[in-house]
Amino acid sequence: MSSIGNIRTILKREISAYFSSPVAYVFIVIFLLLNGFFTFMVGGFFERGEAALGNAFFNWHPWFYLFLVPAVGMRLWADERRVGTLELLLTMPITPWEAIVGKFAASWLFLGLALALTFPVVLTVNYLGSPDNGVILTAYVGSWLMSGAYLAISCITSAMTRNQVVSFILSVVACLFLILAGFPPVINLLQALPGHWQWLVDAVTSFSVITHFSGFQRGVLDSRDVVFFLSVILFSLFTTSVILRTRRTN
Amino acid sequence: MIKVDQLSKFFGAKRAVDGVTFEVARGEVLGFLGPNGAGKSTTMRMITGFITPTSGSVHVGGHDLSLEPVAAKRRIGYLPENAPAYTDMTVKGFLQFAAEIRGLRGAARNAAVQAVVEKCFLQAVLHQNVDTLSKGYRHRTCFAQSIIHDPDVLVLDEPTDGLDPNQKHEIRQLIRQMGREKAIIFSTHILEEVDAVCTRAMIIDRGRVVANGTPQELRRKSEWSGAVSLNIKGLGVNAIREQLGRIPSVRRLAVESTADLVVVTAFPHPDRVIDVTRDILTATQGWQVEALRTEEGRLDDVFRRITLPDTAAREAKS
Structure with a gap:
């Protein structure tokens, strides 16, 4: 039996699990409402008078994801552990990697769906002016990659505990670090350090999702940014597999 | 497999x-x-x-x-x-x-x-x-x-x-x-x-x-394996104890009595299980025996003996 087949079976089950409860719909509605409110009211989309989404719309995504992605990812492994189905899943004839990738992919696709449902904003900006849709598409890709990085971190915290709330809080804290590492006030603080500490500033800011996302926002598809997000995902999924191997019972 | x-x-x-x-x-x-x-x-x-x-x-x-x-x-x-x-x-x-x-x-x-x-x-x-x-x-x-x-x-x-x-x-x-x-x-x-x-x-x-x-x-590892239980009428407890206690293949007796009925269980020596029923039948000739059963041995007894060695030893002493 092929790996792809097993991954697809897991993925299908996870997706159907999302939509069998109201949680998925609630999540999508909240995500869309937040996007609408912040883009048009707080972000001053109309006042800006520019036919672009880079600032008014995408600027908020790192912060939305901070709370929404851990909410999507918290149940992935914690619930399996709590209900005891982890024992079923890991004694099935599949490798742990197939389970990890399948579950991650399902949630990531779900986040992609929520993101895609923000398309009315794109229609609006196209109706009002003539934006560069290539830039918008790039920013969408970046936003989705960023949500994947957050999600993979939520996978780690979810695998660590059987309690979804604990998992949620831990992953919010971890993701907050990734945001704050590139947040201007923090960078300014670090830059007050003497010159030979510059490497520290570089090291910290290079971990920031905001730094890496800003390129996408401007429509620049830099391979370093793509590699950053993909490596956060891979590293986190690998860590998840280690945690699952060492902490099977508790 | x-x-x-x-x-x-x-x-x-x-x-x-x-x-x-x-x-x-x-x-x-x-x-x-x-x-x-x-x-x-x-x-x-x-x-x-x-x-x-x-x-x-x-x-x-x-x-x-x-x-x-x-x-x-x-x-x-x-x-x-x-x-x-x-x-x-x-x-x-x-x-x-x-x-x-x-x-x-x-x-x-x-x-x-x-x-x-x-x-x-x-x-x-x-x-x-x-x-x-x-x-x-x-x-x-x-x-x-x-x-x-x-x-x-x-x-x-x-x-x-x-x-x-x-x-x-x-x-x-x-x-x-x-x-x-x-x-x-x-x-x-x-x-x-x-x-x-x-x-x-x-x-x-x-x-x-x-x-x-x-x-x-x-x-067969149970104490009950091969044990013989009898319901006897019209005899005193002491008489029964004395008579059955003399049988060499019997290791231990457990006796319960009500007004006119005595229930005796004779536990055999582990190596003389085959003899015990015959010996008891011989010893009780002429008695008013209402019922006689040979036990097959009890799993719960084996289970307790094996998994609770201390308790079993204490019970055997008392």
Whole structure:
């Protein structure tokens, strides 16, 4: 039996699990409402008078994801552990990697769906002016990659505990670090350090999702940014597999 | 089909399973007995590949579980303790998932689901969500998932736990019937189940195998094995004690008396079990014996003796 087949079976089950409860719909509605409110009211989309989404719309995504992605990812492994189905899943004839990738992919696709449902904003900006849709598409890709990085971190915290709330809080804290590492006030603080500490500033800011996302926002598809997000995902999924191997019972 | 060799598991410094070795062949049903916390579930979790053993090896159908985990797991059906199932799915969806992940697709999948639904009597709840099921149905749903791919090896952790007597009977019949062509290990606290289902029983205590044999062999280790009970009328307790106490093959007497009836149980010396019934018949000639029974030995007695050595010793003294 092929790996792809097993991954697809897991993925299908996870997706159907999302939509069998109201949680998925609630999540999508909240995500869309937040996007609408912040883009048009707080972000001053109309006042800006520019036919672009880079600032008014995408600027908020790192912060939305901070709370929404851990909410999507918290149940992935914690619930399996709590209900005891982890024992079923890991004694099935599949490798742990197939389970990890399948579950991650399902949630990531779900986040992609929520993101895609923000398309009315794109229609609006196209109706009002003539934006560069290539830039918008790039920013969408970046936003989705960023949500994947957050999600993979939520996978780690979810695998660590059987309690979804604990998992949620831990992953919010971890993701907050990734945001704050590139947040201007923090960078300014670090830059007050003497010159030979510059490497520290570089090291910290290079971990920031905001730094890496800003390129996408401007429509620049830099391979370093793509590699950053993909490596956060891979590293986190690998860590998840280690945690699952060492902490099977508790 | 299952070969377990020197299997051990430590949780930190705590020894959960210690050097367990056994084999189960096709056509055998092995009952796994032991007090709570003896290491039954841990052993089963190692056989099914959920927990990695600290040392030792498990072979399933010739595949080493640590080297070819997927090939070995493909031959196993597993019912974990407490019968977990995905609560956000319907019974049908759950069984379809279980079939697909075992590599059954399309028509083969649907046929497999149909077959286990009939075998486990799940038609009535097929479209119900798992979290709305009663305990019995949830148990049978998880049991159905374990046999859906018709595995050679079945590992069942307390398959009748929490079921009503009718459901217990159904599950036992299923196990016995499937035991003819599969290798089955199941754990239980219920000793009658061993007689009803097993071809072989194994008692495990504090992580070690302390007894392993057919139910008859185990029962023979009981103090009750070969004991003779008599209901006697019209004689005093002391007279009976004196007369029966003289028989050399009798090791110990237990006497209970009511107004006009004395019930005596004579426990034989372990090496003279064959003689005791005849000796007693000779000694009690002319008595008014209302009933005479020869005991086969009691599994619960063996179980307690083996797993509670201190208690058994104290009881024997008093």
